Amino acid sequence: MTAIPRRDFLCQALAVCGSALVAPGPLAHGRQATASDRAVRSSAAYFGGRADAVRAIGEAYLRQLGRDPNRESILAAAHGALESIDRARDERSAIQTLVRAVREDFEHGRAVQLDGWILSRTEAEICALTLLAAEA
Amino acid sequence: MLIDARTLTEGTTLEADICIAGAGAAGMTIALDLRGSGLSILLLESGGQERDEATQALSEGRMTGIDTWDLRRMRIRALGGTTGHWAGWCRPLMPQDFEARDYIPGSGWPLKYADLVPWYRRACQTLEIGEFAWDADDRANRTGRRLLPASSNIDQRYYQFSPPTRFGAVYGPVLERADDVRVVTYANVADVRLDQARGRAESVVCRTLGGPTFHVHAGRYVLALGGVENARVLLASRSQQREGVANGHDVVGRYFMEHPHYYGSIGVVHASALDLSFYRRGDSDLKRADGRPVQMLGALGLSAAVSRRERLLNFSATFQGARPGYPKTEGDALPSAAAETLVTRGVGGFQTPQLTVRAEQSPLRDSRITLTDDVDALGMRRVALDWRIARADDEQMRRAMVILGRELGAAGLARLWVPGDATRFVWRQDPGGHHMGATRMGRDPAVSVVDADCCAHEVRNLYVAGCSVFTTGGDSNPTLTVVALAHRLADTLRRQRGSRRSDG
Numbered sequence: 001m002t003a004i005p006r007r008d009f010l011c012q013a014l015a016v017c018g019s020a021l022v023a024p025g026p027l028a029h030g031r032q033a034t035a036s037d038r039a040v041r042s043s044a045a046y047f048g049g050r051a052d053a054v055r056a057i058g059e060a061y062l063r064q065l066g067r068d069p070n071r072e073s074i075l076a077a078a079h080g081a082l083e084s085i086d087r088a089r090d091e092r093s094a095i096q097t098l099v100r101a102v103r104e105d106f107e108h109g110r111a112v113q114l115d116g117w118i119l120s121r122t123e124a125e126i127c128a129l130t131l132l133a134a135e136a
Numbered sequence: 137m138l139i140d141a142r143t144l145t146e147g148t149t150l151e152a153d154i155c156i157a158g159a160g161a162a163g164m165t166i167a168l169d170l171r172g173s174g175l176s177i178l179l180l181e182s183g184g185q186e187r188d189e190a191t192q193a194l195s196e197g198r199m200t201g202i203d204t205w206d207l208r209r210m211r212i213r214a215l216g217g218t219t220g221h222w223a224g225w226c227r228p229l230m231p232q233d234f235e236a237r238d239y240i241p242g243s244g245w246p247l248k249y250a251d252l253v254p255w256y257r258r259a260c261q262t263l264e265i266g267e268f269a270w271d272a273d274d275r276a277n278r279t280g281r282r283l284l285p286a287s288s289n290i291d292q293r294y295y296q297f298s299p300p301t302r303f304g305a306v307y308g309p310v311l312e313r314a315d316d317v318r319v320v321t322y323a324n325v326a327d328v329r330l331d332q333a334r335g336r337a338e339s340v341v342c343r344t345l346g347g348p349t350f351h352v353h354a355g356r357y358v359l360a361l362g363g364v365e366n367a368r369v370l371l372a373s374r375s376q377q378r379e380g381v382a383n384g385h386d387v388v389g390r391y392f393m394e395h396p397h398y399y400g401s402i403g404v405v406h407a408s409a410l411d412l413s414f415y416r417r418g419d420s421d422l423k424r425a426d427g428r429p430v431q432m433l434g435a436l437g438l439s440a441a442v443s444r445r446e447r448l449l450n451f452s453a454t455f456q457g458a459r460p461g462y463p464k465t466e467g468d469a470l471p472s473a474a475a476e477t478l479v480t481r482g483v484g485g486f487q488t489p490q491l492t493v494r495a496e497q498s499p500l501r502d503s504r505i506t507l508t509d510d511v512d513a514l515g516m517r518r519v520a521l522d523w524r525i526a527r528a529d530d531e532q533m534r535r536a537m538v539i540l541g542r543e544l545g546a547a548g549l550a551r552l553w554v555p556g557d558a559t560r561f562v563w564r565q566d567p568g569g570h571h572m573g574a575t576r577m578g579r580d581p582a583v584s585v586v587d588a589d590c591c592a593h594e595v596r597n598l599y600v601a602g603c604s605v606f607t608t609g610g611d612s613n614p615t616l617t618v619v620a621l622a623h624r625l626a627d628t629l630r631r632q633r634g635s636r637r638s639d640g
Contacts, residue, residue, distance in 0.1 A: 048482020053474040060474075099548070106546035111538065116553045117475050118541030 036075055039085035040133060042094035043126045058127035060114040071132040078125035098122070138312045140184070141323035142347035150320070152178035154629060155340060155354035157325045157369070160217020161615055162601035162622040163360035164303045164311065165262055169626030171314045175633060178352060179311065180323040180342060182361075183214035185304065190345055194324065194512045197364070201503065201522035204394060204567040211362045211571075215321065216304025218362065224300030225613035226265050227293065228256050228620070230450065232440040233496070233610035239447035242391065242499040245607040246579045246588035252620050255627075259619035264306075265296040266422025266430040272414075275432065278421040281414040284436070286547045290540075291439045293452055294414075295613070296422065297431040322347065326516055328357070328373040328381045330595065337381075337598045343514045356629060360601040360622070363392075363571025367505045367604060368519050370575065370585075382592035385582045388575060389505035392523055393609045395568035398493040400555040401537065403455070403544065404475045407485040410549060415455045415489075437611070438539060448536045449496040449529060450611045455489035475551040491552075494568065494611045495533055498526045505574050523567070570614050572606040590625045601625055 047054050062069045075082070081101040088094035105111060105120035112124050144150075154170060156163045159181035167179045183191040191214070197207045204210075212220040229249065236244025257268040269275070272292035276283045283292050311317050320342075326349075327341040337357045343349050359366045367389040373381040380388060405412070420432040435452040443450060476486045503524035507517040534554070541552030578584025581593035586605050592598040601622050603614040 046481055048477050048480060050473065050477040050482065053477035056474040057478075103546050103548065106542040109542065111542045111545070113538065113554075116555055118538055118545065118552045118554070119475070119478065120545060123478060 035086040036078075036082045036129070037133060039082040039094070040126055040129050042085055042088065042091055043098050044130075045091055046095050046098050047127075054127045054130050057114065057119065057124055058129075058131040061112065061124035061128045062131065064112065064114060065128075069128070071129065074125050074128050074132070078122060078129065081122045081125075098126075137314075137318045139318055139320045141180075141320050141342065141344045141350065144344075144348050144350050146348040146350070148348065148350040149339075150178055150318075150350065150352045152176045152318070152352065152354045153633075154178070154356050154358065155180065155352045156358045156360055156601075157340065158182075158217065158360035158362065158365070158602075159215050159303075159308075159311075159319065160212075160360060160362065160602070161219050161222075161303055162618050163358070164216070164307050165259075165619050165622035166358060166360065166601060166626045166629070167311055167314075167317050167319075168262075168307055169623060170630065171311075171316060173316075173630050173633070175316065175629070177314075177317040178354065179317060179319045180325060180352070181213075181215055181319065181321050182324045183212070184321045185215055185308070187212050187214040187220065190513070191322070194345075194514065194516075195365070196512065197519035197521055198508055198510075199523070200520045201524050202565075202567070204521065204523055205569045207364060207519070207521070210569050211364065214304060215308045215319070216302055219301060219303040219615075222298075222300050222302075222615060224298035226260075226263055226296045226298055226616040227452075227612040228252075228268075228270065229610040229612050229617050230440070232443065233450060233608060233612075237444070237447075240449065240498050240608065242501075242583065243608045244578075246577060252617070252624065255620040255623040256616065258623045259616050260296075261425065262301070262619050262623070263298040263616060264301045264424050265298050265616075266420065266424065269422070270294070272434065275420065275422075276414055276434075279414070279432075281434075282411045283414055283434070284410065284412075284544075284547070284549055286436075286543055286549065289439050289442045290543050291437045292434065293437055294432045294434045296420070297417070297433070298615075299424070323350075324514055324516075325359070325361070325369050326372070326514060327375050328369065328595075328598065330376055330381065334377065335594070335596060337595050341375075343516075345513055356597045356599065358599045358601055358625070358629075359575075363574060363602055363604040364505055364519060364521065366600055366602060367392075367574035368507070368516075371505070371507050372517050382575075382585055382594045382598060384594050387581075387583060387585050390501050390503070391499040391573040391576050392503045392505055392521065392571070393497050393499055393573040393606070394523055395570045395572075395609060395611060395613075396495045396497055396525060396529075396533075397566045397568050398495060398533065399490070399566065401453075401491040401493065402488050402553050403491060403550040404472070404479045404553070405487050405489065405550040406479050407487045409484070410487070412455055412487070412489065436540065438536060438543075442539065443536075446535060446539060447532070448539075449498065449532050451493050451495040451533065451536055452611045453491045453493045453540065456492050457489060472553070475553065478551050493533070493537070494613075495529075496609055496611045497529050499573055499576070499608055500524050500526055503573075568613070570603060570609065572603040572609040572614060575600045575604040577605045577607050589628050590621065591628075599625060599629070
């Protein structure tokens with residue numbers, strides 16, 4: 001998968017805004033943010049504002065998923081974690097929820113190996129969704 | 137008493153109750169223990185007090201499988217044997233290493249861990265380490281260091297370090313002074329001769345470089361020549377049987393094992409949140425007999441329960457300091473910065489210790505030592521070493537590292553990077569220089585050479601000492617177990633004095 005200019009823009013925005021992954025309000029093309037979008041947005045702080053890391057993990061995961069990875073299938077896979085994150089009352093709770101989800105991933109064998117790195121599947125999915133959000 | 141075999145008259149016959157061939161860690165330990173037993177001991181050593189090139193050249197052999205360390209350099213032919221350049225790493229095998237595991241064909245010693253503990257305790261003294269204590273929690277408490285707060289799926293372990301004990305320097309003079317031990321240097325066992333019924337060893341033929349050939353007659357014989365040479369001598373003893381000695385089932389030389397060392401893996405850990413001091417080599421609270429502290433080094437493995445459930449070989453991972461050239465970015469689709477982010481989440485720094493993984497391997501019948509048509513300066517056929525590792529071992533190790541990575545991730549401690557991907561494993565792999573299994577121990581003579589007493593199934597007054605008797609190798613460095621088995625064999629020889637096994 002090749003990076004697109006919009007994705008670069010997204011990552012730069014993440015780098016500048018820290019925890020604000022996607023600007024509040026409507027998303028690209030005027031689509032209203034869904035619960036999943038909000039959850040992905042809340043997760044930005046988990047990645048320490050490192051847009052390059054989010055992009056790298058997201059791209060590596062999408063590449064591993066193979067041809068035609070789509071947002072819906074990843075959303076479906078990450079549904080449980082995203083729902084819990086979206087229910088969190090603030091960003092801090094959202095991060096704690098994500099930390100818990102990551103731990104549970106590792107505990108239950110839901111790990112992915114991306115270019116040799118052993119990561120939680122939820123981490124990889126959120127990064128992938130962050131990238132795909134830019135294309136929505 | 138010390139005798140230089142080159143000064144003997146051609147055709148001399150030396151007599152003893154027990155003839156021990158090889159004055160390394162195993163042979164010297166047995167000789168030391170048999171002092172004062174009422175038995176006369178002859179300890180034969182291929183070299184002299186110091187190593188010399190001509191004698192070392194007798195070990196030269198060919199590698200036809202995975203390359204391992206140069207045989208000529210790896211084993212030392214001099215008093216003290218390979219302890220002359222041993223690095224001193226000590227850790228016992230673990231209880232599960234002795235068990236038969238259905239997913240490791242050929243596993244299962246005829247001994248249990250508990251059977252060996254009394255001799256492990258003695259081995260600790262012989263190797264000048266601390267007490268036989270291997271509880272990492274206790275050690276961490278006593279040293280004021282912290283274990284990584286991982287789940288019980290992770291087994292925390294540690295090594296103790298011998299000074300290291302150079303047996304030639306430390307125990308050579310003790311044996312020279314002993315009335316009942318004759319140490320014969322420059323004596324190379326070339327042939328083990330059997331009695332008419334082929335069930336007992338009658339004599340050994342010894343050769344010297346540029347000197348006489350002589351014979352030894354003893355009641356019992358112990359081969360303690362090293363992991364390769366034990367098999368070589370048995371295979372080369374063909375004066376009476378084409379297949380060699382103790383080899384009626386074509387097992388001698390087979391099931392050769394090493395400890396594959398896997399390099400290249402790194403962990404990314406949070407610099408300020410984690411104390412890795414337990415996993416750095418340093419002084420412990422343990423004391424040697426002279427009161428000096430014993431050094432230790434912590435390591436990580438998987439619990440026996442996880443290993444059994446996941447059907448994995450044993451391994452230990454140690455942290456070896458920062459990886460040079462890290463972070464790596466060039467050519468990597470997923471830069472290391474990504475993993476650092478997941479560990480630090482933007483707060484604080486990180487460390488990137490390298491992991492060295494010392495692993496067990498499955499015993500393979502076709503991983504073996506054979507004889508070539510080349511001969512050494514004594515006319516003895518040289519070895520070809522065809523070291524092999526089962527493909528399944530690589531897959532097991534890949535899964536083991538993924539599980540370790542998951543455990544470290546679950547504990548919030550680290551993200552692990554292992555070379556390769558979900559289907560391949562591309563470690564840089566080195567041998568450990570541990571030559572195990574080629575005269576393996578077992579109950580069934582069809583798949584083993586010696587019994588639980590280290591006595592050859594087919595030759596009832598011939599014993600083998602050293603890590604060639606290991607049924608499986610675990611992941612621990614073998615010297616502590618070699619010395620423990622040697623103490624145990626010495627007790628067996630002492631106890632069997634006058635029994636049907638003994639002529640002595």
